[in-house]
Amino acid sequence: MGLLSDPVRRRALARLVLRLNAPLCVLSYVAGIAWFLALVFPPLTQRTYMSENAMGSTMVEEQFAGGDRARAFARDFAAHRKKSGALPVAWLERTMRSVGLEVYTQSFSRKLPFPDETHERYMVSGTNVYGILRAPRAASTESLVLTVPCGSDSTNSQAVGLLLALAAHFRGQIYWAKDIVFLVTEHDLLGTEAWLEAYHDVNVTGMQSSPLQGRAGAIQAAVALELSSDVVTSLDVAVEGLNGQLPNLDLLNLFQTFCQKGGLLCTLQGKLQPEDWTSLDGPLQGLQTLLLMVLRQASGRPHGSHGLFLRYRVEALTLRGINSFRQYKYDLVAVGKALEGMFRKLNHLLERLHQSFFLYLLPGLSRFVSIGLYMPAVGFLLLVLGLKALELWMQLHEAGMGLEEPGGAPGPSVPLPPSQAMGLALYVLPVLGQHVATQHFPVAEAEAVVLTLLAIYAAGLALPHNTHRVVSTQAPDRGWMALKLVALIYLALQLGCIALTNFSLGFLLATTMVPTAALAKPHGPRTLYAALLVLTSPAATLLGSLFLWRELQEAPLSLAEGWQLFLAALAQGVLEHHTYGALLFPLLSLGLYPCWLLFWNVLFWK
Amino acid sequence: MAAPLVLVLVVAVTVRAALFRSSLAEFISERVEVVSPLSSWKRVVEGLSLLDLGVSPYSGAVFHETPLIIYLFHFLIDYAELVFMITDALTAIALYFAIQDFNKVVFKKQKLLLELDQYAPDVAELIRTPMEMRYIPLKVALLQCFPQCYFSCLSDIPVSVPTHLVCPRTPLSPPAAVHTCENEEQSLLDLFLGVCHDVCGKPSGNHLPLLLPSQLLGFHPRSLWLYINVFFYTIPLAIKLKEHPIFFMFIQIAVIAIFKSYPTVGDVALYMAFFPVWNHLYRFLRNIFVLTCIIIVCSLLFPVLWHLWIYAGSANSNFFYAITLTFNVGQILLISDYFYAFLRREYYLTHGLYLTAKDGTEAMLVLK
Numbered sequence: 023m024g025l026l027s028d029p030v031r032r033r034a035l036a037r038l039v040l041r042l043n044a045p046l047c048v049l050s051y052v053a054g055i056a057w058f059l060a061l062v063f064p065p066l067t068q069r070t071y072m073s074e075n076a077m078g079s080t081m082v083e084e085q086f087a088g089g090d091r092a093r094a095f096a097r098d099f100a101a102h103r104k105k106s107g108a109l110p111v112a113w114l115e116r117t118m119r120s121v122g123l124e125v126y127t128q129s130f131s132r133k134l135p136f137p138d139e140t141h142e143r144y145m146v147s148g149t150n151v152y153g154i155l156r157a158p159r160a161a162s163t164e165s166l167v168l169t170v171p172c173g174s175d176s177t178n179s180q181a182v183g184l185l186l187a188l189a190a191h192f193r194g195q196i197y198w199a200k201d202i203v204f205l206v207t208e209h210d211l212l213g214t215e216a217w218l219e220a221y222h223d224v225n226v227t228g229m230q231s232s233p234l235q236g237r238a239g240a241i242q243a244a245v246a247l248e249l250s251s252d253v254v255t256s257l258d259v260a261v262e263g264l265n266g267q268l269p270n271l272d273l274l275n276l277f278q279t280f281c282q283k284g285g286l287l288c289t290l291q292g293k294l295q296p297e298d299w300t301s302l303d304g305p306l307q308g309l310q311t312l313l314l315m316v317l318r319q320a321s322g323r324p325h326g327s328h329g330l331f332l333r334y335r336v337e338a339l340t341l342r343g344i345n346s347f348r349q350y351k352y353d354l355v356a357v358g359k360a361l362e363g364m365f366r367k368l369n370h371l372l373e374r375l376h377q378s379f380f381l382y383l384l385p386g387l388s389r390f391v392s393i394g395l396y397m398p399a400v401g402f403l404l405l406v407l408g409l410k411a412l413e414l415w416m417q418l419h420e421a422g423m424g425l426e427e428p429g430g431a432p433g434p435s436v437p438l439p440p441s442q443a444m445g446l447a448l449y450v451l452p453v454l455g456q457h458v459a460t461q462h463f464p465v466a467e468a469e470a471v472v473l474t475l476l477a478i479y480a481a482g483l484a485l486p487h488n489t490h491r492v493v494s495t496q497a498p499d500r501g502w503m504a505l506k507l508v509a510l511i512y513l514a515l516q517l518g519c520i521a522l523t524n525f526s527l528g529f530l531l532a533t534t535m536v537p538t539a540a541l542a543k544p545h546g547p548r549t550l551y552a553a554l555l556v557l558t559s560p561a562a563t564l565l566g567s568l569f570l571w572r573e574l575q576e577a578p579l580s581l582a583e584g585w586q587l588f589l590a591a592l593a594q595g596v597l598e599h600h601t602y603g604a605l606l607f608p609l610l611s612l613g614l615y616p617c618w619l620l621f622w623n624v625l626f627w628k
Numbered sequence: 629m630a631a632p633l634v635l636v637l638v639v640a641v642t643v644r645a646a647l648f649r650s651s652l653a654e655f656i657s658e659r660v661e662v663v664s665p666l667s668s669w670k671r672v673v674e675g676l677s678l679l680d681l682g683v684s685p686y687s688g689a690v691f692h693e694t695p696l697i698i699y700l701f702h703f704l705i706d707y708a709e710l711v712f713m714i715t716d717a718l719t720a721i722a723l724y725f726a727i728q729d730f731n732k733v734v735f736k737k738q739k740l741l742l743e744l745d746q747y748a749p750d751v752a753e754l755i756r757t758p759m760e761m762r763y764i765p766l767k768v769a770l771l772q773c774f775p776q777c778y779f780s781c782l783s784d785i786p787v788s789v790p791t792h793l794v795c796p797r798t799p800l801s802p803p804a805a806v807h808t809c810e811n812e813e814q815s816l817l818d819l820f821l822g823v824c825h826d827v828c829g830k831p832s833g834n835h836l837p838l839l840l841p842s843q844l845l846g847f848h849p850r851s852l853w854l855y856i857n858v859f860f861y862t863i864p865l866a867i868k869l870k871e872h873p874i875f876f877m878f879i880q881i882a883v884i885a886i887f888k889s890y891p892t893v894g895d896v897a898l899y900m901a902f903f904p905v906w907n908h909l910y911r912f913l914r915n916i917f918v919l920t921c922i923i924i925v926c927s928l929l930f931p932v933l934w935h936l937w938i939y940a941g942s943a944n945s946n947f948f949y950a951i952t953l954t955f956n957v958g959q960i961l962l963i964s965d966y967f968y969a970f971l972r973r974e975y976y977l978t979h980g981l982y983l984t985a986k987d988g989t990e991a992m993l994v995l996k
Contacts, residue, residue: 032914267940335941380942415917515925519932523940 054402096183123153148208263329308385
C-alpha cells in the first residue's frame with residue numbers, strides 16, 4: 023500500500039492535487055462532454071445485431087391478409103364507441119368471442135390526487151377487455167401480449183381493428199407455443215397499469231381493480247400498437263419506459279428486421295435513419311436522435327403502454343403508425359404482416375430475452391452504444407466533484423480545522439436539516455395543501471399544486487438569510503469549506519446512484535450542476551455565481567431541456583409556450599409519481615433540491 | 629450521567645417501537661444487507677415450529693442458531709419484540725458502564741506513567757484529560773443504539789448476542805484473559821462476552837452449504853482459507869497489544885465482523901459503536917477521508933446494485949459481490965489505519981512529539 027502509507031509519496035500526491043486542481047477539473051469536465059459527443063462516431067457506436075439464437079435463424083413467411091376485415095372491425099368499433107362515449111365493452115366481448123378467443127373483462131377505478139388537465143380526468147373508472155388465445159398444444163406457461171391502449175383523446179380504432187383481425191388470423195394457426203393475450207385498455211396508461219398490477223398480483227400504485235378471472239402464464243414480451251389512420255407512411259418505435267428503463271435490445275432488433283423485410287419505413291424518435299455513417303452528416307443526425315433519446319429517458323415518463331410493462335421485467339415496445347405527407351403509403355396488411363412476423367419469432371423463444379443489452383443508447387435504429395462505452399462520460403463529470411472534495415479536505419487539514427469528531431463543529435452542519443426539510447416540504451406540501459390553496463386563492467387544484475411547488479422552490483432561496491442568525495455566532499471562517507465538502511460528496515453520491523440506474527438523467531443533471539457546484543464559494547463575484555447557480559438548479563434544467571427537446575424536434579417554442587409547457591410538465595411529473603410510481607419528482611425534490619440548497623448556502627456564507 | 633443515558637434509552641426504544649409498527653418493517657426485513665442466514669428471525673421461527681412438531685430443527689439447511697437460542701425463544705416467542713428491545717438496551721447499558729470503567733483504568737494508568745516519568749517531555753498535548761473523556765460512554769451507548777435499531781432490530785436477533793455465539797469464540801478469549809491478568813476488577817464487557825461464548829455450543833459448522841445471494845463469504849470451499857483469517861490475527865495481535873487488551877478486543881471484533889461468513893450491517897454497527905473510545909487517535913489517522921468516502925459510497929451502492937441485478941435484470945451477482953469486496957477492503961484499511969494511529973501515539977508518548985533525525989532535521993515515521 024505504498025500510496026496510502028508512504029509519507030513521501032503522499033506529500034507529492036497532495037501537492038499535485040492542490041496545485042493542478044483547477045486545470046484537472048476543467049480537463050475532466052471537457053473530457054466528459056467530449057466523450058458524450060463522440061458517442062455517435064463509428065468506433066464508439068456499433069451496428070446492432072441479433073443476440074438471441076432462438077430468434078435469429080428461423081425463416082418466417084407471413085400470411086396475414088386480413089386488411090379488409092381489420093378495416094371493417096375498426097369502423098364498427100369507432101361507431102360503437104361514438105355511440106356509447108366510452109369503450110364499447112359488450113361489442114368487444116362479442117367480437118373477440120366470435121373470433122375464437124377466451125374473453126375476460128376487468129374493471130378499475132382510481133381517484134387521481136388532483137385533476138389532470140392534459141387528459142381532463144379526475145375520478146377515473148373504466149374497463150379493460152382482453153382475450154386469450156390458448157396455445158393448442160402447450161401448457162399455458164408463457165405468453166405474449168398485443169395491447170392497444172384506447173384513451174378518450176386518441177380513439178385508436180384502427181389499431182383495435184388490426185388487433186381483432188390478427189386475432190382471427192392467429193386463431194387459425196397451429197404453431198403457437200405460447201398463449202397470446204389481446205388486450206384493449208381504457209384510459210390508456212391507467213388501464214394498462216391496472217391490468218398489469220392485477221395480473222402480477224401486486225398493488226404498487228393504489229389502483230382499485232377487480233381481480234383477473236383469466237391468466238395466461240408468465241409474459242415474455244409485449245407489443246403496444248397505436249394507429250391514427252388506416253394507411254401509414256412510417257412506423258415509429260418508442261423504447262423508453264418508466265424511470266428510464268429500456269427493453270432488451272433484441273426486441274428492437276427484431277422490429278428492425280421485420281421493417282427491413284417488409285420494406286416498411288421505420289423511424290426512431292420521429293427521425294429517419296441516416297444511411298451514411300462515414301461522413302459527418304450521419305453522425306450529426308445520429309447526435310440529434312441520441313439527444314432526443316437522452317431527454318426522453320431522463321424524463322422518466324412511460325412514453326407509451328410498453329413503459330409500464332418493463333417494470334415487471336416484460337420486454338415491450340410501442341409501435342406508432344405515422345401518417346405524414348409522403349407519397350408511398352402502407353396499408354394495414356403491411357403492418358399486420360410485420361406484427362405477425364414479430365410474434366412468430368417471439369414464439370420461438372426458449373428463455374426470456376436476456377442475451378442482448380438492457381442498458382444502451384440509440385443514435386439510430388441500427389446503431390447502439392453500450393453501457394461500457396458511455397459510462398466514462400458521467401465518470402469524468404463526477405471526477406470533477408471528487409477532485410474538488412479532495413482539494414477542500416486537504417485545505418481544511420492544512421488549516422488545522424479538521425473535524426474533531428464525525429459531527430464536526432456546529433457551524434458547517436447547520437444548513438443541512440433546513441435544506442432537507444425544504445426538500446421534504448417540496449415533496450409533501452403541494453398535493454396535501456391543494457384544497458387549502460383553492461379555498462384562499464381563485465385557482466384550480468392542478469394550478470394550486472404547481473404554484474405551491476414553485477413557491478416553495480423559490481422560498482428555499484431565502485434560506486441563507488435565516489440560517490445566518492444561528493451560524494454567525496459560532497462559525498469559524500472556514501466553516502463554508504466543510505459545508506461545501508459535505509455537499510460535494512452528497513451530490514456526487516446522488517448523481518452516481520442516479521447514473522447507474524438511469525444514465526440519461528444522471529448525465530443531464532451532472533452536466534448542469536457539476537460546474538456551478540465546483541465553483542460555488544462566498545468570495546468572488548457573488549451575483550454572477552448566484553445567477554449561474556439559479557440557472558443550473560434542477561427546475562431550470564427541466565425548463566431548458568423542454569426547450570432543447572422541442573428544438574430538436576424542429577418545433578421550437580416561444581417563451582410563453584415554453585412556460586406553459588413547463589407548468590404542465592410539473593403537474594404531470596407529480597401526477598405520474600402518484601399514479602405510476604415515477605421517480606423523477608421524489609429524486610428532484612428529496613435528493614437534488616436539498617443538495618442544491620446547500621450550495622446556495624455556501625454561496626451566501628457570511 | 630444517568631439522566632442522559634436514560635434519555636438515550638427512551639428515545640431508542642421509541643424509535644424501535646415506531647419502526648416495528650411502520651410499513652418499513654417488512655421492507656427492511658427482506659433486505660439482504662440486514663438479514664443473513666445466520667441471523668434471520670424467520671429462520672428462528674422456522675426452527676421453533678420444527679421443534680414443536682418434534683423434528684430436529686437442524687435437519688435441513690434452514691436453522692443455524694445454537695440450542696440456547698431455541699430454548700430461550702421457545703418461551704419468549706410471543707414477546708420477541710420486547711426481548712429484542714430489552715437486549716439492545718441492556719447491551720447499551722453494559723457498554724456504557726464498561727467504557728466508564730475502562731476510562732477510569734486508562735486515566736489511572738496514565739497518571740502512574742506520568743509520575744514514573746515514562747513519557748517524553750513534550751507530549752503534553754497527547755495526554756488525555758478527564759474532561760474530554762467525560763462524554764465517551766454516552767456516545768458509545770448512543771452509537772450502539774441507533775444504527776443498529778435502524779437496521780437489525782426488525783429482522784434479526786439482537787446482534788450482540790448471536791454474533792458472538794455463532795462466530796468463533798476462541799479469538800476473543802485471549803483479550804479477555806489478558807485483561808483479567810492485568811486488572812483484578814473484571815469489566816462488565818469482559819464478563820458479558822465471555823459468558824456468551826463459554827456457555828453455548830455450536831452444532832452447525834461454519835461451512836454452510838447454502839446457495840443464497842448473500843454477501844461474498846460463505847459457501848465456496850476455497851473460502852475456508854478466508855475463515856482462517858479470523859484466527860490468524862489473534863496471536864500476533866496478542867503479542868503486540870499485550871498491554872492494551874481493550875484495544876485488542878476492539879480490533880478483534882472488527883476482524884471478526886469483516887471476515888465472518890454472512891456479515892450484515894449489524895456487525896459493522898457493533899464495532900463502529902466503539903469509535904468514540906478512540907477518538908483521541910483522530911489526529912494520527914491518515915486516510916480517514918478516502919476511507920469514509922469508500923464506506924459511504926459502498927453502503928449507498930448496495931441497494932442500487934441489488935435493484936439493478938434483481939429488478940432491472942441487467943447487472944448480475946458479480947456487481948453485488950464486488951461492492952461487498954470493496955466495502956470489506958474499506959473496513960480493513962480503516963482498522964489498519966486505527967491500528968497504525970494507536971501505535972504511532974504510543975511511540976510519540978515514549979519518544980516525544982517532535983522528532984529530530986541524527987542531523988537535526990525533522991524526522992518522519994515510516995511504518996515498515
